[in-house]
Amino acid sequence: MLTEFGRVLIFFIIGAVFVAGGLVTAWLIRPNRPYPSKLTTYECGEVPIGDTRVRFNIRFYVIALIFLIFDVEVVFLFPWALVYSQLGWFAFVEMVIFIVILFVGYAYVWRKGDLDWDRPAPKIPTFEKGVGVREDHLLEEQVVGS
Amino acid sequence: MTGVEDLLQTTPLLIVSISGLVVLVIDSIFRNGERLAFWLAATSLLASGLHGLYGIGETGTAFSGMLTTGGYADFCAALFSLAGFLTLLLSRDYIGSRTTDRGEYYVLILFAVAGMILMASAADLVVLFLGLEMMSLCFYVLAGFTRTSFAGNEASLKYFLLGAFATGFLLYGIAFLYGAVGSTNIDLILSSASHLRDQTFFLIGLSLLLIGFLFKVAAVPFHMWVPDVYEGAPTTVTGFMSTGGKAAAFSALLLVFAPRLASQIGPVREVIAVIAAVTMIGGNILALSQENIKRMLAYSSVAHAGYLLTGVVAANGSGSTGILFYLAAYTLMNCGAFGVVALLESREGGRTSFQDYSGLSKSSPVLAGLMALFMFSLTGIPPFAGFFAKYAVFSGAVAAGYTWLAIIGVLASLISVYYYLRLVVLMYFSEGEHPVPAPVPLAYAALLAAAGAVLFLGLFPSTILDLTATFF
Amino acid sequence: MDLFDIVFYCFALIAVGSAVVVVFSRNIMYAAFALLFAFFGIAGLYVLLQADFLAVTQILIYIGGILVLMLFGVMLTNRVVDVDIKTGTLQIVPAAILAAVVGGSLSGVFYSTWSTVSGTPSDVATTTPAIGEMLMTSYILPFEIASIILLVALIGAAMIARRKT
Numbered sequence: 084m085l086t087e088f089g090r091v092l093i094f095f096i097i098g099a100v101f102v103a104g105g106l107v108t109a110w111l112i113r114p115n116r117p118y119p120s121k122l123t124t125y126e127c128g129e130v131p132i133g134d135t136r137v138r139f140n141i142r143f144y145v146i147a148l149i150f151l152i153f154d155v156e157v158v159f160l161f162p163w164a165l166v167y168s169q170l171g172w173f174a175f176v177e178m179v180i181f182i183v184i185l186f187v188g189y190a191y192v193w194r195k196g197d198l199d200w201d202r203p204a205p206k207i208p209t210f211e212k213g214v215g216v217r218e219d220h221l222l223e224e225q226v227v228g229s
Numbered sequence: 230m231t232g233v234e235d236l237l238q239t240t241p242l243l244i245v246s247i248s249g250l251v252v253l254v255i256d257s258i259f260r261n262g263e264r265l266a267f268w269l270a271a272t273s274l275l276a277s278g279l280h281g282l283y284g285i286g287e288t289g290t291a292f293s294g295m296l297t298t299g300g301y302a303d304f305c306a307a308l309f310s311l312a313g314f315l316t317l318l319l320s321r322d323y324i325g326s327r328t329t330d331r332g333e334y335y336v337l338i339l340f341a342v343a344g345m346i347l348m349a350s351a352a353d354l355v356v357l358f359l360g361l362e363m364m365s366l367c368f369y370v371l372a373g374f375t376r377t378s379f380a381g382n383e384a385s386l387k388y389f390l391l392g393a394f395a396t397g398f399l400l401y402g403i404a405f406l407y408g409a410v411g412s413t414n415i416d417l418i419l420s421s422a423s424h425l426r427d428q429t430f431f432l433i434g435l436s437l438l439l440i441g442f443l444f445k446v447a448a449v450p451f452h453m454w455v456p457d458v459y460e461g462a463p464t465t466v467t468g469f470m471s472t473g474g475k476a477a478a479f480s481a482l483l484l485v486f487a488p489r490l491a492s493q494i495g496p497v498r499e500v501i502a503v504i505a506a507v508t509m510i511g512g513n514i515l516a517l518s519q520e521n522i523k524r525m526l527a528y529s530s531v532a533h534a535g536y537l538l539t540g541v542v543a544a545n546g547s548g549s550t551g552i553l554f555y556l557a558a559y560t561l562m563n564c565g566a567f568g569v570v571a572l573l574e575s576r577e578g579g580r581t582s583f584q585d586y587s588g589l590s591k592s593s594p595v596l597a598g599l600m601a602l603f604m605f606s607l608t609g610i611p612p613f614a615g616f617f618a619k620y621a622v623f624s625g626a627v628a629a630g631y632t633w634l635a636i637i638g639v640l641a642s643l644i645s646v647y648y649y650l651r652l653v654v655l656m657y658f659s660e661g662e663h664p665v666p667a668p669v670p671l672a673y674a675a676l677l678a679a680a681g682a683v684l685f686l687g688l689f690p691s692t693i694l695d696l697t698a699t700f701f
Numbered sequence: 702m703d704l705f706d707i708v709f710y711c712f713a714l715i716a717v718g719s720a721v722v723v724v725f726s727r728n729i730m731y732a733a734f735a736l737l738f739a740f741f742g743i744a745g746l747y748v749l750l751q752a753d754f755l756a757v758t759q760i761l762i763y764i765g766g767i768l769v770l771m772l773f774g775v776m777l778t779n780r781v782v783d784v785d786i787k788t789g790t791l792q793i794v795p796a797a798i799l800a801a802v803v804g805g806s807l808s809g810v811f812y813s814t815w816s817t818v819s820g821t822p823s824d825v826a827t828t829t830p831a832i833g834e835m836l837m838t839s840y841i842l843p844f845e846i847a848s849i850i851l852l853v854a855l856i857g858a859a860m861i862a863r864r865k866t
Contacts, residue, residue, distance in 0.1 A: 143773050143777075144770070148858040185848055190257050194258070250852075253856070333856055337853070356846070
């Protein structure tokens with residue numbers, strides 16, 4: 084078993100070497116000419132407004148919660164998959180019961196609309212005398228993914 | 230190999246959990262399935278309860294020694310199912326007027342009862358832990374069921390954080406016991422305890438397990454969460470938590486600790502005795518100064534955990550039978566008391582202070598009468614069930630040589646007379662104006678049934694005492 | 702000191718070092734990402750203990766699920782950088798007592814079982830089929846209960862996070 088995971092470890096090590104090697108080589112051969120514009124977010128673009136840290140939509144969290152539950156379910160499937168051919172119908176029925184119970188939960192969250200991605204109605208910018216009024220307060224409550 | 234026989238031996242568990250699933254399906258499919266969901270949930274809880282009461286079978290094990298069946302397990306299953314049934318009847322209108330998610334409420338009550346049944350019938354610590362988790366998860370959600378109420382959210386979060394911490398202790402204890410003995414089977418752990426060369430880890434595991442349980446039964450000094458959670462949670466949920474939840478924790482405590490407490494695990498017994506004494510005194514003294522009925526009942530529930538622990542310390546037939554009788558009586562009277570509070574409570578959660586009850590006997594004589602009856606029973610005044618419950622556990626303690634504990638118990642009960650009867654005096658000998666609560670037939674039926682049962686058990690305590698005596 | 706020991710100390714260092722970063726980092730995002738390495742180090746230790754199923758579970762659930770949930774939790778908190786999140790030390794005395802008790806009991810276990818554990822791990826091919834067989838036979842009841850517990854968790858999570866109706 085250890086040898087199997089040993090291969091995984093070697094894979095990890097090679098991966099790390101590749102990343103480190105690329106960075107080190109770049110550091111060695113690149114010319115060093117720092118100037119302030121290089122530190123801006125978009126070197127050749129607009130100056131960003133506001134903070135990068137915006138509040139995420141709560142929907143992400145709900146989906147992640149639901150995902151976690153089914154993640155745990157999947158973990159139970161692995162050992163079952165290895166032995167069900169020996170144990171036959173009995174093990175099959177057990178796993179069907181297990182999955183049906185969770186499927187009821189899945190049907191429940193689906194039906195109750197917890198998987199719906201509710202988008203707020205799009206805000207159409209208002210125009211006054213031909214000049215677009217930017218609703219800056221909207222940026223305050225900007226929500227990613229909505 | 231597991232088969233159909235195993236399933237048949239665990240009928241109450243099967244009924245409750247399957248109906249939980251079906252209610253969830255009904256709630257998901259039909260937009261207006263509330264009525265069907267409610268009656269299905271109520272019927273299945275009643276069926277499971279009656280099965281437990283009338284079909285108590287031979288003691289055995291099922292599912293490769295994971296569950297004990299028959300006898301004790303069946304009786305406890307009946308008790309939890311009836312607690313769930315009463316709660317369901319009391320809360321249909323209460324919950325309906327405060328939130329729209331009634332389907333989930335029934336599902337969570339059903340699964341909580343299933344978790345309790347698992348706890349009382351566990352033959353293996355793994356099952357015990359899973360049952361406890363199942364029950365606790367349902368309670369965490371139920372405590373915050375009225376999602377718009379800040380107090381409810383606070384109660385839910387507080388209960389969740391502290392409860393998860395306590396579960397951690399319990400699990401750590403199970404791990405230590407497994408490390409010491411090499412098994413999670415309760416019988417095997419207890420019987421091999423005396424053969425161990427080094428009992429250190431066994432005792433560490435046992436005390437961690439005890440801490441987890443003491444948190445769940447709300448014994449001093451693990452009672453800090455009780456007043457806030459009991460006050461913030463929806464009143465009917467509080468009733469369920471304080472009766473079903475406490476009963477389940479005690480039935481599991483009895484399962485793990487009672488069989489060998491007297492003979493082998495000496496220091497643990499003394500520790501429980503001290504905790505019982507502190508709990509009885511502390512709970513009652515703290516309850517004295519409360520002005521909110523829900524908080525008063527919360528501290529009184531702490532005190533009752535102390536009386537019940539006295540029965541655990543006794544660790545003899547009388548103490549254990551006494552605990553089961555006490556749990557039955559306590560379930561009835563406390564569900565009833567919280568039911569009355571729920572009926573009188575305003576939709577915003579107000580009208581729960583002592584002053585709001587003054588002169589209640591004029592405006593709603595039936596509710597006042599019922600409340601007075603439950604208060605008398607909680608105090609332990611004959612001929613109500615509460616009296617015989619206390620008598621049974623205290624006499625068990627005396628028989629086991631813990632007379633000092635019984636004396637403390639009696640003195641602590643004397644303190645409790647003040648705050649229980651203060652409510653009765655306020656209701657009958659004070660003036661006050663009250664809006665008459667809308668009549669809720671289901672809740673009134675449940676309250677009358679509970680009151681009738683409290684009186685019946687008080688007059689004929691042997692009906693249950695004789696039955697439970699056969700379990701030990 | 703053979704290769705096994707070297708790998709063990711590497712993973713132990715990763716786990717403990719990242720855990721220290723988690724506790725002492727003033728930036729909550731750094732703490733969350735350091736937790737990833739702590740979980741990973743522990744998964745490596747599980748592998749060295751011949752607990753392959755646990756190792757994979759650790760990666761699947763803790764790194765793939767719980768950590769993602771935690772990161773979302775951090776990002777959900779509006780304007781993390783503006784708020785002064787308390788990373789100071791509170792309740793030193795109770796924490797010290799608790800840590801001493803837990804650490805003491807763990808080292809007690811460690812020293813008393815030290816002599817009984819053989820130095821070289823037995824070479825088991827894999828534990829997963831044995832776990833599967835146990836789950837399907839003697840642990841069938843806990844297995845099915847687990848699915849109901851997951852269901853309850855699902856209902857609770859979905860309900861609490863749902864918008865007001």
